[in-house]
Amino acid sequence: MKQALRLRMLLAALLPVALVAVTLTFVFLHSHLSELEAALNGRGRAIARQLATAAEFAIFSGSEDAMRRLAEGALTGDGDLRGAAIVDDSDHVLARAGAIHPESWRPGAKAPRGLLVISEDVRRSVTPVDDIYGGGIGAAPAAPPKLVGRVVVEISEANLVARRDQLLAWGAAVALLGVVLGGWLAVGIARGIATPVLAITDAVERIGNGETGARVELRRKTPLDSLVHGINAMAERVGLTQEELRLKISEATAELLMEKETAEHATAAKSRFLAAASHDLRQPMHALGLFVSSLAQSSAAKSEAHLVVQIQSAVTALQEMLDALLDISRLDGGTVIPRINSFSLRTVLDRMATEMMPLAEARGQRLRVRRTGLWATSDRQMIERILQNLIGNALNHTAPGGQVLLACRRREGAVLIEVWDTGAGIPDGARQEIFEEYVQLNNPERDRAKGLGLGLAICRRLAELLGHPIGVRSRVGRGSVFWIELPQAGEPPLPLSPTTMLQAKLDGLILVVEDDPLVADGMQQVIGGWGGRVVLARSRAEALALCDGDETPALLLCDLTLAGGDSGIALANELRALHGPLEVLLVSADVSQEAQVAARQAGFALLKKPVPVGRLRAALQHLLK
Amino acid sequence: MTYTSSVRAAGSQVWVALGDTGGVYAEAAEALRAETDRSAGARVEWRIAPYAQFRAADPAPRAAVAIGSSALRGLLDLYPEGPPFPVLALLVPRLAYERMHEGANRGGMLSAIYLDQPPARQIELIRQVLPGVRRIGALTGADSRLAVPGLERATSERGIQFLHAQVGDAGLFPALQQLLGESDVLLALADTSVFNSQTVAGILTAAYRRQIPLIGFSPAYVKAGALAAVYSTPAQIGLRGGELLRLVLTGQRLPPPQWPREFSVSVNSNVARSFGLTLDEGRLTEQLRQKERGQ
Numbered sequence: 001m002k003q004a005l006r007l008r009m010l011l012a013a014l015l016p017v018a019l020v021a022v023t024l025t026f027v028f029l030h031s032h033l034s035e036l037e038a039a040l041n042g043r044g045r046a047i048a049r050q051l052a053t054a055a056e057f058a059i060f061s062g063s064e065d066a067m068r069r070l071a072e073g074a075l076t077g078d079g080d081l082r083g084a085a086i087v088d089d090s091d092h093v094l095a096r097a098g099a100i101h102p103e104s105w106r107p108g109a110k111a112p113r114g115l116l117v118i119s120e121d122v123r124r125s126v127t128p129v130d131d132i133y134g135g136g137i138g139a140a141p142a143a144p145p146k147l148v149g150r151v152v153v154e155i156s157e158a159n160l161v162a163r164r165d166q167l168l169a170w171g172a173a174v175a176l177l178g179v180v181l182g183g184w185l186a187v188g189i190a191r192g193i194a195t196p197v198l199a200i201t202d203a204v205e206r207i208g209n210g211e212t213g214a215r216v217e218l219r220r221k222t223p224l225d226s227l228v229h230g231i232n233a234m235a236e237r238v239g240l241t242q243e244e245l246r247l248k249i250s251e252a253t254a255e256l257l258m259e260k261e262t263a264e265h266a267t268a269a270k271s272r273f274l275a276a277a278s279h280d281l282r283q284p285m286h287a288l289g290l291f292v293s294s295l296a297q298s299s300a301a302k303s304e305a306h307l308v309v310q311i312q313s314a315v316t317a318l319q320e321m322l323d324a325l326l327d328i329s330r331l332d333g334g335t336v337i338p339r340i341n342s343f344s345l346r347t348v349l350d351r352m353a354t355e356m357m358p359l360a361e362a363r364g365q366r367l368r369v370r371r372t373g374l375w376a377t378s379d380r381q382m383i384e385r386i387l388q389n390l391i392g393n394a395l396n397h398t399a400p401g402g403q404v405l406l407a408c409r410r411r412e413g414a415v416l417i418e419v420w421d422t423g424a425g426i427p428d429g430a431r432q433e434i435f436e437e438y439v440q441l442n443n444p445e446r447d448r449a450k451g452l453g454l455g456l457a458i459c460r461r462l463a464e465l466l467g468h469p470i471g472v473r474s475r476v477g478r479g480s481v482f483w484i485e486l487p488q489a490g491e492p493p494l495p496l497s498p499t500t501m502l503q504a505k506l507d508g509l510i511l512v513v514e515d516d517p518l519v520a521d522g523m524q525q526v527i528g529g530w531g532g533r534v535v536l537a538r539s540r541a542e543a544l545a546l547c548d549g550d551e552t553p554a555l556l557l558c559d560l561t562l563a564g565g566d567s568g569i570a571l572a573n574e575l576r577a578l579h580g581p582l583e584v585l586l587v588s589a590d591v592s593q594e595a596q597v598a599a600r601q602a603g604f605a606l607l608k609k610p611v612p613v614g615r616l617r618a619a620l621q622h623l624l625k
Numbered sequence: 626m627t628y629t630s631s632v633r634a635a636g637s638q639v640w641v642a643l644g645d646t647g648g649v650y651a652e653a654a655e656a657l658r659a660e661t662d663r664s665a666g667a668r669v670e671w672r673i674a675p676y677a678q679f680r681a682a683d684p685a686p687r688a689a690v691a692i693g694s695s696a697l698r699g700l701l702d703l704y705p706e707g708p709p710f711p712v713l714a715l716l717v718p719r720l721a722y723e724r725m726h727e728g729a730n731r732g733g734m735l736s737a738i739y740l741d742q743p744p745a746r747q748i749e750l751i752r753q754v755l756p757g758v759r760r761i762g763a764l765t766g767a768d769s770r771l772a773v774p775g776l777e778r779a780t781s782e783r784g785i786q787f788l789h790a791q792v793g794d795a796g797l798f799p800a801l802q803q804l805l806g807e808s809d810v811l812l813a814l815a816d817t818s819v820f821n822s823q824t825v826a827g828i829l830t831a832a833y834r835r836q837i838p839l840i841g842f843s844p845a846y847v848k849a850g851a852l853a854a855v856y857s858t859p860a861q862i863g864l865r866g867g868e869l870l871r872l873v874l875t876g877q878r879l880p881p882p883q884w885p886r887e888f889s890v891s892v893n894s895n896v897a898r899s900f901g902l903t904l905d906e907g908r909l910t911e912q913l914r915q916k917e918r919g920q
Contacts, residue, residue, distance in 0.1 A: 056826075056827075057826075057827060057830045057831070060798065060826075060827035060830075060831075061798050061802075061827065061831060062796070062798055124823045124824075124826070124827070125826045126822045126823065126826075127822050127825040127826050127829075127845075127849040127850075128822055128845055128848075128849075129820065129821070129822055129825050129841075129843065129845040129846055129849055130817065130821055130822045131649070131843055131845050132649055132693065132716055132740060133740065133741075133815060133842050133843030133845070133856060134815055134817060134820060134821065134842075134843060134845070135718070135768075135815050135816065135817040145823075146823055
């Protein structure tokens with residue numbers, strides 16, 4: 001575009017100049033050449049006429065000598081004259097001088113190239129003497145002059161041609177000079193206009209692209225200065241306005257950001273507090289569980305067996321509440337990533353029934369499961385968690401003697417898992433409310449035995465995370481149905497055969513690395529109770545030292561993070577490198593995704609604290625098998 | 626074209642036959658009429674017209690005047706037996722007149738005033754203009770050859786040699802060259818075969834190159850470059866014609882044909898100057914007249 005503009009400007013300026021220069025040169029040349037030619041012609045004609053006049057008497061007198069002298073005389077003093085001849089009225093040559101081509105004398109014959117042939121008639125001059133004295137009749141018109149011969153003059157055009165060539169060369173040079181000068185001027189003009197125009201275009205384009213600081217910058221004065229100043233002033237105005245706007249926007253944005261940060265900060269602080277608090281609660285809870293379990297196995301428990309059972313029940317409730325709190329905090333922390341798989345709903349429902357049946361029976365309620373052959377696609381653990389909560393919730397709101405039904409049905413390519421209860425039902429206005437945290441209907445006194453009120457909130461969060469619709473329909477006084485809708489799975493993959501846990505004695509030395517003496521003690525007692533042999537180490541160094549002994553442990557049970565900040569995974573790898581095969585079971589209060597990923601990548605099993613005693617035993621049995 | 630004078634006498638009609646409508650004829654006719662009317666006692670009935678308008682059947686006039694050779698020829702041809710009235714010819718060269726009438730007077734019934742000058746007058750002019758002249762040359766043709774004897778007479782009387790060269794088949798120039806080589810002055814003679822509008826320039830140029838003056842026989846020659854010429858104007862001849870016509874009208878016979886009595890001399894002063902001469906036309910004319918009276 002720049003080139004095109006420059007080219008156009010150049011052409012617009014150069015073309016007239018070139019045209020004028022060339023035309024003027026051509027016109028002047030042409031006229032000058034015509035004049036030269038006319039002059040030569042005129043000279044030739046004059047010479048011929050003069051010669052013809054002079055030759056008249058010579059022809060009259062018939063003096064060839066005189067004629068030759070005349071012809072030769074005509075030749076002298078004119079370089080262009082090649083030849084001259086005098087012929088009589090029958091074209092008989094009377095006299096000739098110089099180089100002359102007789103063939104060109106014939107009338108109508110074409111003159112040889114480069115020659116100008118001029119023929120002039122010689123007529124006898126008429127003297128009016130034929131009056132009556134002379135024998136005439138007086139007033140008779142005089143007879144026309146008699147043709148007595150011709151004079152032929154040949155003029156060489158060589159000089160004319162040479163002069164013409166010279167003139168042409170000069171003309172071309174002058175035209176070229178004119179064009180060059182014109183071109184120089186044109187370039188100057190084109191630059192004078194094109195440069196500011198291009199600069200303006202560029203600046204306008206940049207301003208158009210949002211670069212409000214762009215200005216037309218010209219080093220030299222140009223005819224478009226006022227336009228340039230105008231555009232610069234306009235750009236400045238626009239820039240100022242835009243700058244003001246931007247400032248206001250950024251101020252507003254900063255304010256918003258600050259508020260958002262404050263809010264986020266508050267939420268994060270809350271989540272952190274919750275996570276930290278629940279994490280800190282886990283450690284004693286873990287120990288408490290271990291101790292109660294140990295107590296139940298001891299002989300002391302036999303006398304106050306019911307007391308032990310109550311303690312165990314309370315501990316379990318505590319653990320559940322803690323789990324619920326932890327779940328909420330994890331879900332709010334956004335660290336949970338669903339792992340989607342296809343699974344059999346029958347297995348899930350059976351598991352739920354097995355898991356929840358004791359609780360229902362304990363409360364004198366019936367828990368029924370309608371068998372199903374459907375499969376669904378989702379995160380199985382999350383679904384189980386949801387169902388646990390829904391079933392727990394149903395049991396809580398059902399009076400003793402009531403019943404809870406667990407069933408599945410298809411709905412438009414999806415599967416609905418429904419939990420029916422025969423409770424009091426939920427009023428219309430409360431149906432959305434119940435999914436909020438700490439909302440408990442019919443529990444204004446906040447009886448802890450009825451839970452924290454976090455169950456449905458967890459369900460809602462999990463369902464949202466999985467993208468599954470969740471809802472409730474209810475009739476007050478008749479009962480409620482909570483449902484969750486899952487995508488139905490197509491091809492049912494082969495069901496995994498559940499590992500059968502054997503209630504066998506543990507075999508093999510177990511190295512427990514635990515700096516908390518309370519937990520370490522509990523571990524030792526529980527595992528010992530299962531027939532396992534335990535060696536305790538408080539730190540990495542102790543563990544390494546212990547392993548140098550006679551018997552190499554078969555299993556390492558340790559926290560992800562050891563005393564002094566050492567990594568449990570690193571220790572396990574170290575021991576494996578030093579002493580060969582070693583089973584590893586990690587426990588951690590760190591419930592973050594990162595911790596789980598780290599353990600999985602290392603290929604080690606990870607149990608989260610507080611570890612349910614049954615799960616611990618199953619894990620140990622599985623690893624030591 | 627019929628003029629009737631106030632003095633009208635029975636049978637005094639005069640025909641004036643003009644050779645042409647040209648100015649010289651009318652000039653001569655006018656001079657004739659003026660002179661006749663001035664002196665005649667009787668009325669003259671003029672019939673002045675181109676000769677072709679006259680018929681033999683027309684009533685015969687008292688007398689007729691033919692102005693120009695063609696008019697004379699035309700008038701004579703009307704009457705194979707000869708006109709039954711006196712005829713006076715004006716502006717006719719002597720040679721032409723003689724050829725038509727063999728020089729006879731026909732008993733006073735036919736006469737003429739010649740156009741050309743008597744040889745003596747011409748020779749005398751040459752003597753006046755060029756006093757030291759010894760040889761006079763003349764180019765002659767078939768016609769002008771007849772004038773040679775008269776000229777020879779006139780020159781020999783004055784002790785001057787007259788040379789003449791006949792223009793033959795070889796052309797004019799050789800004869801002219803020959804003549805110019807021998808003569809002091811060249812005398813032009815009226816003969817269209819030699820002197821005509823085509824040849825005069827060449828002859829004058831050739832003569833001039835030899836520094837030989839040419840004496841012409843008419844004002845046109847003087848104008849063309851001749852040194853001088855003696856001639857009679859139509860008016861002079863017409864006037865003399867009037868005098869002769871008066872004789873006829875008064876019952877007398879016509880005198881024999883004669884040279885014109887009045888004449889003029891013309892000089893080309895430029896040519897004269899180039900020949901180192903100072904000539905005056907009036908003085909020359911006067912000298913010639915005196916010379917003729919003195920003879």
